[in-house]
Amino acid sequence: METRFETIVIGGGVVGSGIAYHLSERYKGGVLVLDKKYPMTGTSGSTQAWVWVHNKTPSWYAEFNMYSAELYPYLSKKIGDVEYKRTGGLSPFFSEEDREKALKLAEAYRKIGIKIKVLSREEVLEKEPSMNPEVVGATYSSIDGNVNPFRLVDMYMRAAKKNGVHYSTYNKVTEIEKQDGKFTVVSDKETYLCKNLILAGGTWSRELGEMLGINIPVNQLRGQILVSEPLKPFLNHTISGLRQANNGEVLMGYSMEEKGFDRSTTLDVIQETANMALHYVPSLKKAKIVRAFSGIRAMPEDGYPIIGKVPGVENLYVAATHSGVTLSPLIGTLITELIMDGETSIPIDRYSISRFGVGVKG
Amino acid sequence: METDVLIIGAGPAGLAAALETASRGLAVILIDESSSLGGQLPQQTQLIRPLPAEYGPVRGFELAEKLINQLEDYPINYLLKHRVVGLYADGSVGITDEENVFPIKAKKMIVATGAAERAVAFPKWTMPGIMTIGAAQTLINRDFALPGNEAVIIGSSDFAMDVALQLKSVGVNVKGIVEEQPEVTARDNVKIERVQQSGVPIYLNAAIIEAKGNGEVSEVVIEHAGRVLTEKVDLVCVDGGRSPILDLFYQLGCSFGYQEKLGGWIPQYNSNFQTDRENAFLAGNAAGVTSQGAILLTGMIAGISVCENLQAISQDEAQQIRGSLLKELEILEDKDVWESRIHHIESYANPKLKDQFIS
Amino acid sequence: MDKSTIICRCEEISYEEIEEVIGNGARTFDDIKRLTRCGMGPCQAKICTSLVAKVIHAETGKPFHEIPLPRMRMPLSPIKLETLATSSTSFSTVKSVLDEVELEDGKVR
Numbered sequence: 001m002e003t004r005f006e007t008i009v010i011g012g013g014v015v016g017s018g019i020a021y022h023l024s025e026r027y028k029g030g031v032l033v034l035d036k037k038y039p040m041t042g043t044s045g046s047t048q049a050w051v052w053v054h055n056k057t058p059s060w061y062a063e064f065n066m067y068s069a070e071l072y073p074y075l076s077k078k079i080g081d082v083e084y085k086r087t088g089g090l091s092p093f094f095s096e097e098d099r100e101k102a103l104k105l106a107e108a109y110r111k112i113g114i115k116i117k118v119l120s121r122e123e124v125l126e127k128e129p130s131m132n133p134e135v136v137g138a139t140y141s142s143i144d145g146n147v148n149p150f151r152l153v154d155m156y157m158r159a160a161k162k163n164g165v166h167y168s169t170y171n172k173v174t175e176i177e178k179q180d181g182k183f184t185v186v187s188d189k190e191t192y193l194c195k196n197l198i199l200a201g202g203t204w205s206r207e208l209g210e211m212l213g214i215n216i217p218v219n220q221l222r223g224q225i226l227v228s229e230p231l232k233p234f235l236n237h238t239i240s241g242l243r244q245a246n247n248g249e250v251l252m253g254y255s256m257e258e259k260g261f262d263r264s265t266t267l268d269v270i271q272e273t274a275n276m277a278l279h280y281v282p283s284l285k286k287a288k289i290v291r292a293f294s295g296i297r298a299m300p301e302d303g304y305p306i307i308g309k310v311p312g313v314e315n316l317y318v319a320a321t322h323s324g325v326t327l328s329p330l331i332g333t334l335i336t337e338l339i340m341d342g343e344t345s346i347p348i349d350r351y352s353i354s355r356f357g358v359g360v361k362g
Numbered sequence: 363m364e365t366d367v368l369i370i371g372a373g374p375a376g377l378a379a380a381l382e383t384a385s386r387g388l389a390v391i392l393i394d395e396s397s398s399l400g401g402q403l404p405q406q407t408q409l410i411r412p413l414p415a416e417y418g419p420v421r422g423f424e425l426a427e428k429l430i431n432q433l434e435d436y437p438i439n440y441l442l443k444h445r446v447v448g449l450y451a452d453g454s455v456g457i458t459d460e461e462n463v464f465p466i467k468a469k470k471m472i473v474a475t476g477a478a479e480r481a482v483a484f485p486k487w488t489m490p491g492i493m494t495i496g497a498a499q500t501l502i503n504r505d506f507a508l509p510g511n512e513a514v515i516i517g518s519s520d521f522a523m524d525v526a527l528q529l530k531s532v533g534v535n536v537k538g539i540v541e542e543q544p545e546v547t548a549r550d551n552v553k554i555e556r557v558q559q560s561g562v563p564i565y566l567n568a569a570i571i572e573a574k575g576n577g578e579v580s581e582v583v584i585e586h587a588g589r590v591l592t593e594k595v596d597l598v599c600v601d602g603g604r605s606p607i608l609d610l611f612y613q614l615g616c617s618f619g620y621q622e623k624l625g626g627w628i629p630q631y632n633s634n635f636q637t638d639r640e641n642a643f644l645a646g647n648a649a650g651v652t653s654q655g656a657i658l659l660t661g662m663i664a665g666i667s668v669c670e671n672l673q674a675i676s677q678d679e680a681q682q683i684r685g686s687l688l689k690e691l692e693i694l695e696d697k698d699v700w701e702s703r704i705h706h707i708e709s710y711a712n713p714k715l716k717d718q719f720i721s
Numbered sequence: 722m723d724k725s726t727i728i729c730r731c732e733e734i735s736y737e738e739i740e741e742v743i744g745n746g747a748r749t750f751d752d753i754k755r756l757t758r759c760g761m762g763p764c765q766a767k768i769c770t771s772l773v774a775k776v777i778h779a780e781t782g783k784p785f786h787e788i789p790l791p792r793m794r795m796p797l798s799p800i801k802l803e804t805l806a807t808s809s810t811s812f813s814t815v816k817s818v819l820d821e822v823e824l825e826d827g828k829v830r
Binding site: 037038040041045055057091092093098101102105139150154157158167169170228229240241253254255256257265267268269270271272273274275276277278284285286287288289290291292293 | 745746747748749751752755756758761763765792794795796799800801802803805806807809810812813814815816817819821822
Binding site: 620 | 722726727730767768771785789792793795800804805807
């Protein structure tokens with residue numbers, strides 16, 4: 001069994017597998033992806049999977065998301081059909097007071113070249129006839145869309161494997177050490193050695209960081225999502241809170257609870273979500289819900305991604321973020337650039353882990 | 363809505379538990395998704411034995427009547443055509459009547475949701491005309507509909523024997539019982555003899571290879587003693603055994619153990635029939651697939667334990683009654699099922715599956 | 722079992738498809754579900770759970786007590802949105818994306 005790899009990625013979810021794939025396209029050194037269970041056991045397998053740009057603030061962050069969204073069509077060509085749809089995104093509002101917020105948002109975005117429109121009631125209903133006629137307006141962006149997260153991670157994995165990446169699943173990492181310029185990664189099944197180490201542990205990033213004495217401040221934020229039976233296609237856009245998947249299922253939900261790693265659902269939030277869904281699209285009332293699941297978002301302390309080198313530890317990289325689905329093509333590209341070229345094509349200093357005042361102990 | 367005891371499932375176990383709790387003054391809500399009480403019993407025409415001393419032997423639907431009539435004098439709140447949707451954050455159970463969803467807050471609950479039949483897969487098993495033995499029984503005895511004319515039964519449990527006889531009694535030509543094992547799995551020799559006497563061939567060491575048909579089943583191909591036989595049929599009844607329905611226990615966060623003889627995965631519970639969620643007790647097939655008599659006894663035990671927990675009877679009295687019920691259960695239940703149950707109760711502290719919602 | 726046998730009748734997933742993803746490292750029902758959609762249909766795995774366990778057992782040799790249950794969820798059976806909905810208009814945990822946009826001094830933060 002091979003135990004020496006040039007690069008090891010810990011975490012095979014959308015971020016880890018995205019990195020492994022992008023790296024394997026350019027990199028000829030051996031790559032191993034370790035996952036404590038199987039990819040998609042975590043956040044990547046329990047998400048609405050929007051590829052969402054607009055409403056992200058501040059505008060430099062929206063721009064970051066936009067770059068990633070723009071990589072999707074090419075990604076699909078390369079790894080296969082991930083059911084990516086650039087549906088356009090609508091964020092409806094129901095009171096005139098919100099229009100002011102919407103207009104300010106549009107203005108801020110315009111300054112950096114992201115086009116969002118603030119729609120009138122008539123324009124919203126024209127774009128999305130099923131929207132509640134009481135809607136007052138909406139912000140709209142043509143770049144937003146959604147993807148099938150299961151296809152996405154599966155396609156990343158298959159493409160990476162085709163490029164020679166090894167995966168070892170159901171293999172939890174228990175210890176990491178740096179010695180003589182190499183990392184020793186101890187896991188349930190094996191002890192590995194590598195030159196480059198990429199931490200893509202999602203909600204478990206803190207725990208991984210602790211193995212190296214590094215603070216990776218990622219918290220957990222639960223979201224509950226309802227799934228309907230397959231319905232005839234009728235929702236054209238990704239609406240903040242709902243979208244319709246390729247097979248007709250409508251996914252509904254945009255809730256936030258601090259529950260640590262508890263993935264149960266509660267009727268309280270399920271009913272609130274049903275209320276929201278019917279508030280936006282009243283014609284959904286006869287649709288049956290077949291399942292309510294929950295996912296835990298990996299939420300860095302200040303809400304922004306943590307991407308890049310770990311200062312003070314050579315060849316150590318971290319990638320931890322929420323909106324991993326939206327950002328995975330860009331993160332994959334950036335980490336690859338860091339490893340291959342030593343620098344990135346767009347500045348990522350503001351995403352550095354050093355903003356948390358991290359230092360390596362000892 | 364609030365109550366002392368919420369009993370989920372009005373089959374024999376739920377009804378038995380309702381008697382123990384309501385007769386001792388506890389406020390009881392009994393809920394069932396069906397429009398009538400009794401669970402599967404009302405459609406069972408066969409004689410049931412052995413039953414606990416005070417009951418037996420009677421036909422299924424007669425037993426149902428007895429169990430229901432016993433409750434006449436008690437102010438039980440029956441919620442028929444109501445089903446459990448899920449749980450609220452505060453532990454209330456979410457119930458729906460198909461109009462709304464509302465919470466029921468109970469001090470204790472007894473989950474008696476029964477067991478479901480398992481599928482048996484072979485090429486083209488999803489064609490119309492292929493169903494479980496339970497489904498065939500429901501069609502005949504509840505819906506008075508003929509499931510087919512020319513049938514083959516896959517499996518040879520006691521239940522399969524019952525259904526073979528029931529099918530014959532309504533004029534279905536049962537062309538054979540196909541059993542993989544070298545012996546029938548049914549235990550009731552009287553039943554087995556009746557089936558043999560009725561002229562239904564029993565093929566042992568036999569397996570179904572595939573079903574054939576265009577839009578619905580028209581033949582089955584069976585392998586028996588090295589030969590391949592084809593039977594023309596329009597009905598295939600499969601017996602895949604049953605396993606406890608776990609959904610509600612899973613949502614409650616109960617942990618689970620595995621016992622093959624009890625139907626597979628079962629919620630962990632102690633000898634009081636209390637799960638590891640303090641306020642949730644269980645009874646009937648949900649606690650392990652077993653015979654009718656045993657089902658009644660588990661309902662009684664769970665009921666007594668809830669009464670003890672809510673101080674409707676003294677600890678001493680509860681232990682005494684429960685002790686004798688457990689003794690009766692040991693006698694009534696098939697030996698290997700009872701042994702599995704003891705083994706399961708003894709491994710209460712070491713569940714095979716737990717913390718299912720912790721990421 | 723013949724490899725063409727349907728295992729998940731709701732989504733029409735065959736033994737062969739499940740065998741393929743097990744070959745790709747999938748070990749539990751939920752792994753298989755995410756890769757094939759097995760168990761995502763209207764019955765939400767009620768019918769195929771025991772069949773998939775048999776396939777996992779046949780392909781990996783794992784004993785049944787080591788093959789964990791699929792994750793089960795609410796609602797326990799399908800329910801209409803209008804039945805679930807209440808007349809409440811307050812949302813303590815459910816937000817709109819626009820809610821997250823904060824204004825500071827009249828400008829987007």
